[in-house]
Amino acid sequence: MVAQAVLAGSGAGPWPRFEEDVLAMHRRLTGVRDRHGRWQVPWPRMFGTPPWAVARELGGSVHRYRQAEVLAALPTPVPVFLGTRWLPRHVVLVLDERDGEPLVYNPALGAVVPLSSSRWKRRWWAVLPR
Incomplete structure (x- = not known):
């Protein structure tokens, strides 16, 4: 999500505060405030950000x-949730394609x-634009 924001022009790169920005984004997307205004996070950070x-x-x-749907959504970047057969564990951002192969920004590598x-x-889910 932080990479998506930078690509959309609403963030600054390179990211001197990347880890802080990622944690803040996770809290904002998954958290709720209690009656005292403190953030309460019902979705554990260890599970990442849920697709919804x-x-x-x-x-x-x-x-x-579905690869065809993801490629059809380009040039809009498309988040894709990857994992094992039991659990999604990682999110990448599809940015382009080469010979039918999606090219992704992989935050674990910091590269496309x-x-x-x-x-x-x-490959579990894709968040497609409406």
Whole structure:
């Protein structure tokens, strides 16, 4: 989400406060305030940001991953949730394609790489623009 904000022009890069920005974004997307105005986070940070929160923030909708739909949404960046066969564990941002292969910004690497290079092989969801 922080990378999406920078790409949309609403953030500053390079990110001297990347970790702080990511945690603040997670709190903003998944948190609620208690009656004293303190943030209460019902969604554990260890599970990352849920796809419905990303969709709400971007004005998109959550869909099962289908490569043709993701590529059709370009040039709008598309968040894609990856993981194991039991659990989504990582989010990448599809930015482009080369010969039908999605090219993604992978925050774990800090680079744009082919989607197939991710160690997370199961593609769970995509947040597509409306």
